[in-house]
Amino acid sequence: MPLRAKVATSVSRTAAALSRAAGRGDGSVIGGWIGLKIDPDLLRNLASGRAIALVSGTNGKTTTTRFAAAALGVLGPVATNSFGANMPTGHTSALAKAGATPFAVLEVDEHYLARVIDETTPRVVALLNLSRDQLDRAKEVAMMAQLWRTALAAHPDVHVVANADDPMVVWSAVGAGHVTWFSAGQRWTDDSWVCPECGAPINRAQGDWWCTGCTLRRPQAQWTVEDDGVVDPRGDWHLVKLQLPGHVNLGNAATALAVAAEFGVRPIEAVPRLASVASVAGRYAQVERDGRTIRLLLAKNPASWLEAFDMAEEAPTLLSINARDPDGFDTSWLYDVDFSPLRGRPVLITGDRAFDLAVRLEVNEVPFRHVHTFDEAIRATPPGRLEVIANYTAFQDIRAELDRVN
Amino acid sequence: MSTERSTESVLRIVWIYPDLLSTYGDRGNMLILARRAALRGIPVETYQVRSDQAMPSTADIYLIGGGEDGPQALAAQRLIADGGLHRAVAQGAAVLAVCAGYQLFGRSFYAKGAQCAGLDLLDISSDRGETRAVGEVRGDIDPRLGLPPLTGFENHGGRTHLGPGVAPLARVTAGIGNDGHTEGAWHGKILGTYAHGPALARNPDIADLLLRWAIGADSLAPLDDTWADRLRGERLAAASA
Incomplete structure (x- = not known):
């Protein structure tokens, strides 16, 4: 690591510790902010040499990040931004604080995904879903899908793990170099009535969906949720017992297993680790x-x-x-x-x-x-x-x- | 739905193209109208007409909501080609048009940097403002309508210019509306506004006006609007802050 990056890392850690000691917060943003002021390339430098997974989407990214980090823990120490600080300042803080780890799993605000892919050169990017959020300032859903699509097209070596049930996610990922599809279900469909490719209506029936005007349709998912477990690409069903409630968290667990598999972690090793997650930054506590x-x-x-x-x-x-x-x-x-x-x-x-x-x-x-x-x-x-x-x-x-x- | 204009007592409400224009809780306007009718014992049916379906011309109230540029332009094209909404208005249907839906009721509007032909059902035209109008909007409604002040939340980049064929719905006392002076427009039984919130949640008297227009009644039985009144009081005060 260049000297400037070493200094920036050290100051960043100190600032985060001071912020915590002063009771001003958990330090997960301020440390990164200061570090990036000293070395604008700090995130790139801190990411270098680590095998990284990014997790993005409107919902479920904090929990899925936590699950994926737990699963990757099978292989060795994992850096992660577990406080939900999901912009580059938070990523910088998390990596600086963790020290040298072979792996990192980072939750990424969907607006920042393109930039964080550029700076961290991840091995895997997981795309969960896209829906309306904070209407008075968020980009429209179709525009976000376009940003993702452009970012992934520029990085054909990234392995994408994407939700087959969300037409917006599928459209953004379908042109990527390698894609593994998972099916986590989609309760909310009001932001994907219209095809992002051609503008024709999208039809849905029994979990399937297809555009009525072009060839965009739901891809076959390799990872699926079935009863209280997850089916892997070989067709093996794994019972997944979680402390976190709801069908949606089973979907998040399936996503995390698919991410971990890209690093060589087998579901049989990863599943027990998912059960250790009890709450995520107060959520489900x-x-x-x-x-x-x-x-x-x-x-x-x-x-x-x-x-x-x-x-x-x-x-x-x-x-x-x-x-x-x-x-x-x-x-x-x-x-x-x-x-x-x-x-x-x-x-x-x-x-x-x-x-x-x-x-x-x-x-x-x-x-x-x-x-x-x-x-x-x-x-x-x-x-x-x-x-x-x-x-x-x-x-x-x-x-x-x-x-x-x- | 029959092709003849309804002579039965069922009140028919159409929500126009929820697949294209439903960004700001626009479903709420339909739900509130239906509930306020039902509480008065008026039988009511609601229809959500998607953009790939024919637009019926025989309903009593039509609602159209907000959306982004692309869907707005597409909705205008399809409604012009379809013609059902124009026939309904000619037959005296009541309309509440919000935000992007309001703009496309006019002669022209801007979407994705180009001028687009509107439905020409309101004498208004819209273009782009220099700033985006985002926040609470409040106004004193045209006294001829006999309604209390308008409250809403606006979020739009457009500015709307009124022609002689319409009256402003309200004079702005906070926020931007059409141009910082007036907000919305009305003509006949068509109301247009930038206010979502949704508009009828915050302005139940506008909901009742639409119901009265639709059924031809001078008045309706009063409802318990305790919570709506509290919400109105809070939001009208917040707009002054």
């Missing part, structure tokens, strides 16, 4: 308080709300909605989510934008009660389980109330 077992589920956008309803148990449920900067200021997406799976569960609502949610639930015929604080929500719930589903800053607020659970 369970906390006991005042006789209540509280579980935190993060739902950032319409697709992830549908997944959260699937993961949550039939129990009292607190929904919390904010619309601060990281959440996006526009709450109209509430009408893209069908809240009817909550009917029959006692529902509490809170957050900065609880009134938007109240009007939405009324239209959806889901009875609810409004509470002003998290403590009020706990008092309003009988002892037992309380499921909490919140969007980004609302989730962080509640996590802070529970002492930053991880």
Whole structure:
């Protein structure tokens, strides 16, 4: 490593440690920011010599990254940005902090994928899904798919692991040099009614999809989810027992197994490691308080709300909605989510934008009660389980109330 | 759906091309209209008409929502070629057109850097502004409509110019709307607006106006709008901040 990069790495680690010591955060962004100021090529230098997997997509990337890092751990030490700091500053911090590791698994914000591929020369890129997210500033889904497609076309040696069930992902990956397809299912289909190749409608039936105007259609998946397990490309079924709930996490596990297989890890070795993942940056964490077992589920956008309803148990449920900067200021997406799976569960609502949610639930015929604080929500719930589903800053607020659970 | 204009009592609501124009919770406008009709005991049917289907001309209320440039231009082409929406408007159907859907109701609009022909059902034309209008929008609605202030969230790069054949829906008191002065347009039973949120969640009186137009009633039984009123109070105040 060049001297400048060594200095930058050292300063970056110190800054991250200072940030943590000062209680200003987990240090996963500031360290990288300073390091990149000293050496703009720091990420490239830190990536050099490591076998790297990148994980990107609108939803599931933090969890899939965690699973893939656990699976690759079979081979040796793995650097990873496990705090969800998924932009180049976060990648730089994570690699600087980890020291020399033979492997790295990095979660990448979908907007930055092209740049991070350029700078880290990954062996594998996993593409999970693309759907609407933060409407007031995110790029439209089709534009994001185009950016991915261009980035992958420029790196034909990268091995892509991609979701066969999402037409936008398939279109972005179909021209890549090597692709392994997985099937993790897609609950949310409202952003892929129109073919990104030709503009004709896309038809769907029984898990299959095809464009009615051109040759784009669902590829045959080599990795699939079946019952409570995963089928590998040889057709062998592996029971996958997870601590994380929901069908969606089984799909994330299948993706991680497919990524690990590209590095030579066999599913039989990797599967036990997936079961060790209990929570991811507070997501899915369970906390006991005042006789209540509280579980935190993060739902950032319409697709992830549908997944959260699937993961949550039939129990009292607190929904919390904010619309601060990281959440996006526009709450109209509430009408893209069908809240009817909550009917029959006692529902509490809170957050900065609880009134938007109240009007939405009324239209959806889901009875609810409004509470002003998290403590009020706990008092309003009988002892037992309380499921909490919140969007980004609302989730962080509640996590802070529970002492930053991880 | 029959090809004759409905003389039965069922209220028919069409959501135009949700496959192309459904970016900002536009489904909400359909859900809210249907619910507010049902709560008054008005039988209601909703239809989602995709862009590869024929547009019926016999429904009572048509809704069209927001979207990106490509789908907007495609929607305009298909609606012009289809003609069903023009026949419906000629027969007196009520319309709520939002954002990209609002622009394409005019004579022309800009998409992907080119001027596109609109449906020419509203005397407006739209071009590009220098800045994108993103945030809370608020306005005082044309007093002739007898409605409380408009509240919405806008997110568009367009600026819309009104001709003599339409009136502004509202005078802007916060946000941008058409041009920083006026917001939206109306003519006959067609309402156009940049406000999503969706618009009818934040403005239930506009929902009731569309219902009254559709069924030819001067008034409707009042509903419990406690939560909508709280939301309105919060958002109108937030727009002032």
